[in-house]
Amino acid sequence: MRGLARLRILFRMAWRNLFNHKAKNTVVGLLMAFGAFLVVVGTSTLASIESAMTRSVTGSVAGHLQVYSDQARDQLALFGGGFMGASDVGTLPDFSQVKTTLLAVDNVKAVVPMGIDVAEFYTQTELDHAIESLRKALDAEDDARVARMEHKIRSMATLMAEEFGNRRKIMRTKAEIDEQLAGIRRATEDAFWQELRRDPVAGVTFLDTKLAPLVDENEGYGMQYIGTDLDAFVKSFDRFELVQGTLVPSGQRGMLVNQHFYDNSLRNRVARMFDRLRKQLHEKGKTLAGDPLLQNTVKRMVRQYRRITFQLEPEEAETLERDLKALLPEVKGNLDALVQAFLDVNDANFDARYAFFQEKIVPHIELYLFDIGDVITIRSYTRSGYPKSVNLKVYGTFTFHGLEESVLAGAHNLMDIMTFRDLYGVMTDEKRAELAEIKAEVGLADVKAENAEDALFGEASDVAATPVATTSTFDELAELKKAAKQGDAAAVERFTQDDIDHGLALNVAVLLKDPSRLEETWGALYGAIGRAKLGLQVVDWRIATGMVGQFVSLAGVVLYVALIIIFIVAIFIMNNTMVMATIERATEIGTMRAIGSRRLFILGLFFCETVILGAVAGVVGGLAGYGFMAHLGNVGIPAPSDELIFLFSGPRLFPTVDSGQVLVALALIVVISVVATLFPAWVATRIQPIVAMQAKE
Amino acid sequence: MEAIVALNKVVKDYPLGKLTVQALRGVDLTIAPGEFTVIAGPSGSGKTTLLNMIGCVDVPTTGSVTIAGRETGKLKDRARAKLRLEKLGFIFQTFNLIPVLSAAQNVEFPLLLHGRLGTRERQRRVAELLEAVGLAEQARQRPNELSGGQRQRVAIARALVTEPAIVLADEPTANLDSVTGLAIIDLMKEMNARRNTTFIFSTHDEHVMAHARRMVHIADGKLAEDRALAPPAATAEAPEPGATP
Numbered sequence: 001m002r003g004l005a006r007l008r009i010l011f012r013m014a015w016r017n018l019f020n021h022k023a024k025n026t027v028v029g030l031l032m033a034f035g036a037f038l039v040v041v042g043t044s045t046l047a048s049i050e051s052a053m054t055r056s057v058t059g060s061v062a063g064h065l066q067v068y069s070d071q072a073r074d075q076l077a078l079f080g081g082g083f084m085g086a087s088d089v090g091t092l093p094d095f096s097q098v099k100t101t102l103l104a105v106d107n108v109k110a111v112v113p114m115g116i117d118v119a120e121f122y123t124q125t126e127l128d129h130a131i132e133s134l135r136k137a138l139d140a141e142d143d144a145r146v147a148r149m150e151h152k153i154r155s156m157a158t159l160m161a162e163e164f165g166n167r168r169k170i171m172r173t174k175a176e177i178d179e180q181l182a183g184i185r186r187a188t189e190d191a192f193w194q195e196l197r198r199d200p201v202a203g204v205t206f207l208d209t210k211l212a213p214l215v216d217e218n219e220g221y222g223m224q225y226i227g228t229d230l231d232a233f234v235k236s237f238d239r240f241e242l243v244q245g246t247l248v249p250s251g252q253r254g255m256l257v258n259q260h261f262y263d264n265s266l267r268n269r270v271a272r273m274f275d276r277l278r279k280q281l282h283e284k285g286k287t288l289a290g291d292p293l294l295q296n297t298v299k300r301m302v303r304q305y306r307r308i309t310f311q312l313e314p315e316e317a318e319t320l321e322r323d324l325k326a327l328l329p330e331v332k333g334n335l336d337a338l339v340q341a342f343l344d345v346n347d348a349n350f351d352a353r354y355a356f357f358q359e360k361i362v363p364h365i366e367l368y369l370f371d372i373g374d375v376i377t378i379r380s381y382t383r384s385g386y387p388k389s390v391n392l393k394v395y396g397t398f399t400f401h402g403l404e405e406s407v408l409a410g411a412h413n414l415m416d417i418m419t420f421r422d423l424y425g426v427m428t429d430e431k432r433a434e435l436a437e438i439k440a441e442v443g444l445a446d447v448k449a450e451n452a453e454d455a456l457f458g459e460a461s462d463v464a465a466t467p468v469a470t471t472s473t474f475d476e477l478a479e480l481k482k483a484a485k486q487g488d489a490a491a492v493e494r495f496t497q498d499d500i501d502h503g504l505a506l507n508v509a510v511l512l513k514d515p516s517r518l519e520e521t522w523g524a525l526y527g528a529i530g531r532a533k534l535g536l537q538v539v540d541w542r543i544a545t546g547m548v549g550q551f552v553s554l555a556g557v558v559l560y561v562a563l564i565i566i567f568i569v570a571i572f573i574m575n576n577t578m579v580m581a582t583i584e585r586a587t588e589i590g591t592m593r594a595i596g597s598r599r600l601f602i603l604g605l606f607f608c609e610t611v612i613l614g615a616v617a618g619v620v621g622g623l624a625g626y627g628f629m630a631h632l633g634n635v636g637i638p639a640p641s642d643e644l645i646f647l648f649s650g651p652r653l654f655p656t657v658d659s660g661q662v663l664v665a666l667a668l669i670v671v672i673s674v675v676a677t678l679f680p681a682w683v684a685t686r687i688q689p690i691v692a693m694q695a696k697e
Numbered sequence: 698m699e700a701i702v703a704l705n706k707v708v709k710d711y712p713l714g715k716l717t718v719q720a721l722r723g724v725d726l727t728i729a730p731g732e733f734t735v736i737a738g739p740s741g742s743g744k745t746t747l748l749n750m751i752g753c754v755d756v757p758t759t760g761s762v763t764i765a766g767r768e769t770g771k772l773k774d775r776a777r778a779k780l781r782l783e784k785l786g787f788i789f790q791t792f793n794l795i796p797v798l799s800a801a802q803n804v805e806f807p808l809l810l811h812g813r814l815g816t817r818e819r820q821r822r823v824a825e826l827l828e829a830v831g832l833a834e835q836a837r838q839r840p841n842e843l844s845g846g847q848r849q850r851v852a853i854a855r856a857l858v859t860e861p862a863i864v865l866a867d868e869p870t871a872n873l874d875s876v877t878g879l880a881i882i883d884l885m886k887e888m889n890a891r892r893n894t895t896f897i898f899s900t901h902d903e904h905v906m907a908h909a910r911r912m913v914h915i916a917d918g919k920l921a922e923d924r925a926l927a928p929p930a931a932t933a934e935a936p937e938p939g940a941t942p
């Protein structure tokens with residue numbers, strides 16, 4: 001009862017002292033409130049990023065856990081970290097064994113084999129296109145188109161003959177080039193074209209094998225891809241979304257291109273810049289006049305004018321020149337000058353030019369390096385060091401839901417794992433022989449069922465199936481290319497789930513039924529792997545995603561270090577302020593001591609004061625943080641950069657905040673205020689009662 | 698009657714840089730319960746030092762101070778705090794009320810530290826004392842809402858509330874005008890008479906000195922004179938204790 005009364009007076013004095021020492025308490029209170037605010041904002045942002053990232057990473061590529069060889073020289077980094085593709089994560093020579101072992105573990109929902117690599121790809125040349133067109137025209141018996149293609153190919157051959165003629169002059173051995181020249185000349189002659197109409201198969205094969213390989217390839221481009229069991233991938237990763245085209249049919253080779261990669265790396269640069277400008281002007285409300293960065297984009301766009309003019313056929317060029325002259329009567333000069341003037345857009349004319357571009361230019365240019373449905377040539381250096389090419393059909397484009405704008409998520413393209421293995425290049429002799437046999441068989445068997453077009457090229461399927469991984473010269477490339485042109489073995493080759501499973505993978509994504517039991521399953525996987533003596537390591541998605549995955553941990557460290565620094569500074573400021581205030585209050589404290597207060601009472605008074613202040617400030621700051629985060633939870637935090645889109649699991653992060661975080665902040669602030677009071681309170685207890693006597697008013 | 702205060706050859710040195718100031722140079726003094734004693738002397742003579750010795754807020758360099766039978770120099774800090782709480786009341790020159798507490802709460806404060814009385818008894822005593830010092834009306838006011846004289850009355854009530862054996866006052870009137878000062882002395886005298894509390898206070902003021910029963914004069918840290926005084930002839934012009942100055 002009496003103790004209670006004493007506590008009450010202590011509390012009352014402490015409470016009133018808060019208002020009696022406004023300057024001190026405002027400084028200290030604001031600091032603590034700010035601290036509490038930061039704790040709530042920091043922890044909830046971090047937790048939200050973490051859960052957003054968990055969603056996007058686990059649902060797009062990583063799964064919850066990744067399994068790979070314990071012989072790996074590098075750490076698995078699905079989203080960069082080191083040079084992509086250049087890292088050595090070891091191999092899993094037989095995925096089926098891993099699959100069986102992992103699937104037997106409780107809580108494992110799915111396992112998806114993967115291999116990540118980079119390669120160059122080449123699109124078809126102009127001549128390839130023309131021959132392809134001719135083939136289709138012959139097939140459709142479209143005489144007019146056959147005639148147009150004849151004209152086109154013949155004029156190309158004429159140019160080639162001229163060039164090879166020049167080349168011949170500087171050659172020491174003429175035999176080879178003479179033979180090539182003979183082939184080229186043949187394609188310029190009327191006799192050949194009449195013959196072709198009679199026997200299209202022989203004619204087109206001639207063009208394909210003798211003429212097409214003589215044309216220099218188009219420029220190569222780099223691409224990153226994941227070779228995987230595509231069916232399992234699509235089924236397991238819920239963020240996968242098909243955008244254009246179709247999925248790769250089960251049991252067939254093929255590729256799905258990431259829409260982001262398609263739009264940003266494969267799209268005509270002028271078209272891409274036009275769209276980017278439009279987005280900045282219309283969605284972000286910027287103006288060209290007011291933004292030097294956008295002005296710069298316009299300048300760069302003007303310099304890209306050739307990306308339009310080079311693509312136009314003569315008649316198309318004439319039409320565009322006429323249209324542009326009408327639009328820009330003041331511009332003198334040829335088409336190049338007109339297009340450059342046209343691309344030099346400003347705020348006033350942007351919309352009109354954009355519309356013009358869409359209407360008059362876009363239909364006449366190739367918007368993308370290749371189209372959905374095209375076959376591209378992918379060339380990589382196998383692990384044994386020799387080049388390897390395959391032709392692969394692009395079936396469609398895809399994206400990861402919520403990560404449409406993310407550069408990191410947008411870099412991965414998908415291909416079937418069989419093709420991946422070919423490009424990766426490690427195969428046992430046995431397997432190779434077996435595969436060659438299967439390919440030859442399947443290829444021939446299929447031809448019968450396919451249409452005439454396939455039959456036309458089916459003959460050569462055994463050539464394509466010939467294993468090429470045994471030689472290591474560049475000649476192999478030419479050979480391959482020829483083989484690919486004669487008939488696309490890959491397109492007709494079928495494989496089974498067994499083929500997918502019994503083969504190489506580099507890493508395996510493990511998806512869980514209940515992600516909250518990740519740690520437990522992690523342990524269980526290690527147990528199973530150990531028992532099966534598979535020599536594998538298991539990492540969680542955070543580690544598996546490399547730098548990106550560790551971002552959350554890093555951000556956590558940064559946040560906590562920042563908080564610790566802020567709190568140390570706050571403790572110092574609070575300490576100083578309170579020591580000063582204590583000295584000011586010396587008479588009062590001395591008086592209390594003189595009239596009989598024990599030191600403990602003084603100590604109690606001081607701690608009571610800070611705890612009250614800390615609690616009030618903690619609640620105010622914590623609730624402010626809560627309110628702030630709740631508000632952000634509604635409007636979202638826009639991702640400040642493309643990398644962050646990935647972490648935010650979309651262009652905006654909608655953070656969540658819970659009362660637990662406010663309580664943590666409150667507790668932390670109270671503890672910190674007690675720590676900050678230790679010294680001032682000690683100083684206060686050292687004040688002698690005699691001080692009261694010496695007071696001067 | 699046995700002495701409530703007994704000082705034996707009390708010496709107090711204050712270090713002051715390399716020098717030491719001898720504030721008290723061997724003081725022998727005994728005070729009986731119920732005495733109303735004034736300590737007089739010029740500035741710097743050692744009055745405050747002497748009161749600090751008696752008030753147990755300081756201990757002598759040599760010699761002994763015995764308060765209510767206990768030698769203060771031998772006590773621990775906590776025991777001295779207890780002695781102060783139970784046996785002593787303080788009235789300060791600068792009043793020294795706790796600013797955040799009301800008049801009544803200031804008076805109650807030592808009782809709370811004491812912790813022996815129930816709420817009702819505490820409130821009774823506080824009310825009685827505030828009544829006695831003539832501040833029943835101002836019970837709920839904070840110190841900064843009171844005049845100097847009123848504050849000192851609260852201080853007197855606070856000093857008396859625990860019914861101490863001794864009340865010490867170091868120049869209690871120095872910050873008050875002479876009329877108010879005399880009223881305070883009268884109030885102290887009245888309390889002394891009514892409760893038989895020992896009062897020891899210091900002053901420079903001739904008028905105040907005149908009210909004492911015993912005057913101890915010190916000069917240069919030594920007892921110069923110690924004499925009993927006749928009761929003063931005229932206190933009629935001083936206001937009644939109950940009247941608000």
Ligand SMILES: Nc1ncnc2c1ncn2[C@@H]1O[C@H](COP(=O)(O)OP(=O)(O)OP(=O)(O)O)[C@@H](O)[C@H]1O
Pocket residue numbers: 711712713718719720738739740741742743744745746747
């Ligand atoms: N804490 C201290 N440190 C050093 N010297 C002190 C201290 N307190 C008092 N003194 C010195 O001791 C002597 C006595 O001081 P004391 O305060 O007792 O005098 P006093 O009679 O109360 O004077 P006043 O009438 O001015 O209040 C003085 O010379 C003073 O300077």
Ligand SMILES: [Mg+2]
Pocket residue numbers: 744745746867
């Ligand atoms: Mg003095």
